[in-house]
Amino acid sequence: GQNIDQPTEMTATEGAIVQINCTYQTSGFNGLFWYQQHAGEAPTFLSYNVLDGLEEKGRFSSFLSRSKGYSYLLLKELQMKDSASYLCAVSGHLYNQGGKLIFGQGTELSVKP
Amino acid sequence: SQTIHQWPATLVQPVGSPLSLECTVEGTSNPNLYWYRQAAGRGLQLLFYSVGIGQISSEVPQNLSASRPQDRQFILSSKKLLLSDSGFYLCAWDRVSTEAFFGQGTRLTVV
Numbered sequence: 001g002q003n004i005d006q007p008t009e010m011t012a013t014e015g016a017i018v019q020i021n022c023t024y025q026t027s028g029f030n031g032l033f034w035y036q037q038h039a040g041e042a043p044t045f046l047s048y049n050v051l052d053g054l055e056e057k058g059r060f061s062s063f064l065s066r067s068k069g070y071s072y073l074l075l076k077e078l079q080m081k082d083s084a085s086y087l088c089a090v091s092g093h094l095y096n097q098g099g100k101l102i103f104g105q106g107t108e109l110s111v112k113p
Numbered sequence: 114s115q116t117i118h119q120w121p122a123t124l125v126q127p128v129g130s131p132l133s134l135e136c137t138v139e140g141t142s143n144p145n146l147y148w149y150r151q152a153a154g155r156g157l158q159l160l161f162y163s164v165g166i167g168q169i170s171s172e173v174p175q176n177l178s179a180s181r182p183q184d185r186q187f188i189l190s191s192k193k194l195l196l197s198d199s200g201f202y203l204c205a206w207d208r209v210s211t212e213a214f215f216g217q218g219t220r221l222t223v224v
Contacts, residue, residue: 030209031210035213042203042215042216042217043157043215045214087156089157091209100162101205101207101213103158104156106156
């Protein structure tokens, strides 16, 4: 089976740093993605990790440990516009072709002044 | 460049009526295609995925069905809608180890 867990909600202060954790158990692994979703909109891509380690992209960084089935998204210098839902997603093998993209429940981040 | 079109953006349908949501992809060939549903304040639940024409896999038993009549066309259907079918429906495509691209979503309200 496949299972992806992340906290339901988090609160942080403008200008601070916040880390959103994600743990997963999947039957195959083609990579882990983080998406941002504002209310009523489609998700937008933030990051992709397939190898262990940290990927940095501006204020956002994402870390992966395949042996632990663990990832986190790190947001620095938080801005009010960062208030959104953050979705962890895993791409798993599908009959050795294609990728089956499964999402966690999302973490609702509220950034306060 | 690749784009994905999903329509309509909003839909209000009575219980027991049929449903057809269409999604088309441009600028790529043989994509993986997905239909997700999102309840308010929740994550994306995978409903159907497809790796090729006529190849549909269902993730959860439900009142819905999907079809892929052409390589870049994915259709979500129901013969008789239930109140519990209300939600935000998202179509998406990707390739192995690439980011997924989402349609604008369809807000379905069954009344």
